[in-house]
Amino acid sequence: MDGSRPGADDAGAVDAVRGTQADADELLYILEHSDSVALIVQDLATLEKLTVRSIEGPIERSLRFIILLTDEPAPSVATKLLSFSQVMALGEGAQLQTASSKRTDLATLMYTSGTSGRPKGVMLSHGNLLSQITAACAVVRPQSGEGVLSILPIWHCYERTFEYFVLSQGCTQIYTNIRQVKKDLKQFQPRYMVGVPRLWESIYEGVQKQFREQPANKQKLVQFFLQQSHRYIYARRTLQNLNLENLQPTLIDKLVALAQAIALWPIHQLGDRLVYKQVRTAMGNQIKFVVSGGGSIAEHLEDFYEVVGIQILGGYGLTETAPITHVRRPWHNLRGADGEPVPGTETRIVNPETRQDLATGQQGLVLLRGPQVMQGYYKNPEATAKAINPEGWFDTGDLGKVTAADDLIITGRAKDTIVLTNGENIEPQPIENACQRSPFIDQIMLVGQDQKMLGALIVPNTEALEQWAAAQGKTLAFQSEADSRALTLEHTSVQELYRQELNREVKGRPGYRPDERIGPFELMTEPMSAENGMMTQTLKIRRAVVMERYRGMIDAMFS
Numbered sequence: 001m002d003g004s005r006p007g008a009d010d011a012g013a014v015d016a017v018r019g020t021q022a023d024a025d026e027l028l029y030i031l032e033h034s035d036s037v038a039l040i041v042q043d044l045a046t047l048e049k050l051t052v053r054s055i056e057g058p059i060e061r062s063l064r065f066i067i068l069l070t071d072e073p074a075p076s077v078a079t080k081l082l083s084f085s086q087v088m089a090l091g092e093g094a095q096l097q098t099a100s101s102k103r104t105d106l107a108t109l110m111y112t113s114g115t116s117g118r119p120k121g122v123m124l125s126h127g128n129l130l131s132q133i134t135a136a137c138a139v140v141r142p143q144s145g146e147g148v149l150s151i152l153p154i155w156h157c158y159e160r161t162f163e164y165f166v167l168s169q170g171c172t173q174i175y176t177n178i179r180q181v182k183k184d185l186k187q188f189q190p191r192y193m194v195g196v197p198r199l200w201e202s203i204y205e206g207v208q209k210q211f212r213e214q215p216a217n218k219q220k221l222v223q224f225f226l227q228q229s230h231r232y233i234y235a236r237r238t239l240q241n242l243n244l245e246n247l248q249p250t251l252i253d254k255l256v257a258l259a260q261a262i263a264l265w266p267i268h269q270l271g272d273r274l275v276y277k278q279v280r281t282a283m284g285n286q287i288k289f290v291v292s293g294g295g296s297i298a299e300h301l302e303d304f305y306e307v308v309g310i311q312i313l314g315g316y317g318l319t320e321t322a323p324i325t326h327v328r329r330p331w332h333n334l335r336g337a338d339g340e341p342v343p344g345t346e347t348r349i350v351n352p353e354t355r356q357d358l359a360t361g362q363q364g365l366v367l368l369r370g371p372q373v374m375q376g377y378y379k380n381p382e383a384t385a386k387a388i389n390p391e392g393w394f395d396t397g398d399l400g401k402v403t404a405a406d407d408l409i410i411t412g413r414a415k416d417t418i419v420l421t422n423g424e425n426i427e428p429q430p431i432e433n434a435c436q437r438s439p440f441i442d443q444i445m446l447v448g449q450d451q452k453m454l455g456a457l458i459v460p461n462t463e464a465l466e467q468w469a470a471a472q473g474k475t476l477a478f479q480s481e482a483d484s485r486a487l488t489l490e491h492t493s494v495q496e497l498y499r500q501e502l503n504r505e506v507k508g509r510p511g512y513r514p515d516e517r518i519g520p521f522e523l524m525t526e527p528m529s530a531e532n533g534m535m536t537q538t539l540k541i542r543r544a545v546v547m548e549r550y551r552g553m554i555d556a557m558f559s
Contacts, residue, residue, distance in 0.1 A: 009107065012099025016109040016121065017155035019537050020046045021530055026119065034109050034121060034378065037064050039079075044072040051077060103127030109378055110157045110319050113536035121378030124157075128322040131371040132161040133168050135324050135342035139313070140289075142192060144170030147286075149190035151176050151199060153537050157323045158293050162194050178202070182282070189284035196294035198539035200301050200312065201436065205461070207279055207304075208439060212467060225271030229307040232264035237335070244336040245510060247403060268307075276308040289313050289330060293323070294538040296410060298433035302335040315339050316408055318396060320387065322372040326408045337407040338400075345370035347408060348393065349401055358401075363411055366400045367393040399427065416543060418448050424515040426454060431516055434509040438501040439464045443528050445541055446518070447554050453519035455557045457550060458498065459527050460489070468497065478525050489523040498523065520557040524550075 008015045016034035018027055020042050027050060031039065041047045047068060065080040067087055074081055082090075101107075107126045111119040142148070148166045150173065152159035166173060171192075176184040181199075211222050237243040238257035246253060280287070289311040297314050305312050311330065316338035317323030326347075328339035341347050348367040349358045358364040373394045376384035388394050399417070400410040412427030419425055428446040435444045435456070443459035462476070469476045474487045487494055502518045509516070528534035534546050547554065 009101075010096070010098045012101050012105075014106050014108060016111065017160075018111060019153045019155055021537065023533065024049050029118065030111050030121075032062075035062060037062060039063055039066045041066065041068055043070050044068065044074060047074065047077075051075060101126055103130065106375065112319050113538070113540065113542075120380060120383060122157075122319045123375040123378050124322050125375055128372050128374060129161060129164060131344065132322055132324055133165050134344075135327075135372070136162070136165040138343050139327050139329055140192075142166065142169050142171050145172060146192065147172045147174055147188055147190040149174045149176055149181075149184060149188065149193045151178065151181055151193075151195055152294075156538060157319045158196075158317070158538065159194065161322060161324065162291070166192070182206070185284045186282065189286040191286055191288050193287060193290040195290060195292060196538050196540075197292060197297050197301065198295075200290075200292065200297065200305065203283070204301055204304055205442075207282075209463060212439075212464070222275055225267065225275055226304075226307060228264055228267045229271050229276075230303055232261060232268040233303065233306050235260035235264065242332070242334050244334060244409075247405075271307075272309065279308040280310065283310065291315065291327070293317060295540055296338070296429055296433065298436055299336060300433075300437040306335065313339070316410055317372075320374045320394060320396075321368060321370070322374070325368050325370065325372065328407075332405070332407075334403075334405075334407050337403065337409045339408060340406050341370075341408070342372075345372070347402060347406070352399075352414065360404055361401055363399055363401045365414065366396045366398045366408070366410070368396060369393050418446060418454065419450065420448060420454070420515060421450060421452050422515070424513075426516060431506060431509065431518075435502060435505045435518075437505050440468070440497065440501055443541075445528070445543065445546055447547065447557075448519075451558050453515075453517065455554065456502070456518050456521040457546065457554070458521055458523050459525075460498075460523055465494070489525070494523070522550075522553055522557060 016030055016036055018030050031050075039050075041050070047066070063079045065082060066077065067082050067084070068074055069084050071083045071085050074083070103126050105126055106123055107129055108124050109121040110124055111121050113119065148171045150159060150163070154160065154163070154175070163173060174184065174188050174190060178199075182203075185193075211219060214222065234243065235257040238246060238249050238253060239261060241247060241249065243249070249257070277285075287310055290305075291313050293315045297312060302312065302314075311333060312335075313328045313330065313333065314335075314337070315324055315327035317325045324342060325345050326339040326341050328334060328337065332340070346369045348369075349362065349364040350356060350367055351358060352365040355365075369392045373388065373392065376388065386395070397414050398410050399412045399414055400408055402408055412429055416428055417425050418428055426446070426448070431454075432444050432446055435441055440461050441458055442461040445457045446454050447457065448454040466476045469487050472493075477488050498521065502521065506512065506516055506518060526532065528541055528546060530537050530539065534542055534549065536542060
């Protein structure tokens with residue numbers, strides 16, 4: 001945690017935060033929209049990114065000073081500029097004067113990820129943030145000194161409030177990044193970890209890559225253990241009433257599950273000793289559980305981590321709710337669901353058009369009310385009134401349902417719903433999650449609004465594809481080459497491989513409907529990332545940005 005944020009809290013200041021990877025236009029928009037009187041930048045590169053675009057006009061007039069959190073030689077700017085050493089020197093001998101803030105006072109402006117349009121400034125009070133500590137305490141009480149590994153941007157709402165919690169419990173906070181995470185897991189052996197689905201996918205892919213590099217006989221043995229262990233964990237879930245496909249098992253269901261669990265337990269234990277223990281060792285071998293947010297977890301990831309003995313506690317929330325509203329409990333970890341509400345939180349599922357309450361198990365629009373709901377959008381009363389009704393219910397914009405045990409299951413984003421010409425509504429996320437079970441698919445985004453069928457933009461897993469090509473005595477090329485042994489992404493055999501993968505994964509999904517079949521698709525060489533603007537900082541796809549960038553390709557797919 002950088003020292004500027006708690007310092008601002010102590011001073012009673014309101015911060016407006018953003019990551020350095022955001023483009024200059026977005027940073028300057030937030031700087032001006034937030035009416036900031038001071039600017040704190042991480043390094044010289046960030047400052048230069050802003051000054052190149054010129055901090056001028058209303059922004060320059062409102063800024064009193066700029067703090068550079070390094071001692072790098074800085075360019076000349078009109079606004080007073082202080083280096084980190086200069087700020088520290090100013091503080092020497094000064095008397096600390098903390099502000100007397102109330103729970104209802106504004107604490108921060110957290111700008112939304114901007115997946116569509118301009119980011120909105122979410123007004124979170126001290127009470128909103130403090131409610132998150134209470135919420136987390138209802139789920140886990142870590143011991144003082146236990147290590148927590150964090151990989152998310154420290155300015156992000158999810159990471160920020162989780163930090164408040166773990167530090168309030170006396171934990172040791174360990175920061176890492178995507179390049180160092182595997183090394184840090186082994187070195188620091190954390191007890192807990194917080195992340196997003198893309199992180200768990202990355203670790204999973206690394207393990208699968210190691211499996212694929214083993215001799216053929218070892219690969220077969222690993223696959224045998226994984227298949228039998230999958231059967232074992234599903235039987236165990238049924239016995240625990242934690243099988244999402246059968247939440248109310250009959251006595252016969254439980255007897256069958258018990259017989260399966262007893263028969264498969266020795267195989268699962270042998271697989272644990274020979275295979276799964278190595279996966280846990282690679283992750284430090286001390287993790288009690290990991291907490292996942294920022295999107296739904298694909299079913300194959302849930303299954304894999306349960307098989308290898310690493311428990312994932314999925315949750316749900318938004319920036320507007322500070323962010324946690326629901327989380328799975330260690331003693332009631334219903335895989336595939338987003339958890340029970342945290343203390344003080346109410347959930348309603350309503351018809352999107354009539355706003356009438358729907359029965360348990362029916363899908364509708366998710367409304368929330370609780371101590372974590374924001375005060376509103378900064379300088380945007382119209383958007384605030386649209387999001388929060390007079391009774392305090394916040395419209396999440398998400399579609400979902402609740403179980404009889406009050407577990408929330410998010411099924412999609414209302415704005416992401418794809419409507420085909422036959423009137424069928426398709427939620428893309430669950431289908432995309434299913435497709436990512438394929439070792440040949442790294443990223444996928446469904447398209448098809450107002451079309452007869454779904455289409456897909458796919459970023460291949462190049463390592464898996466290269467191994468597949470090598471097994472056929474071929475090489476993989478991303479451009480046309482004279483070598484007759486080189487396969488391009490447009491080659492018939494490559495296209496047929498992906499057609500088979502899509503058909504198998506989509507049709508194998510529970511509750512499959514014919515309208516969910518994927519028709520045309522395109523294989524893309526450019527991954528979707530935060531750096532190229534096609535993903536948010538928490539690695540969620542910016543669908544509107546991708547649609548705009550590949551509009552011509554998408555139109556051609558359906559022509």
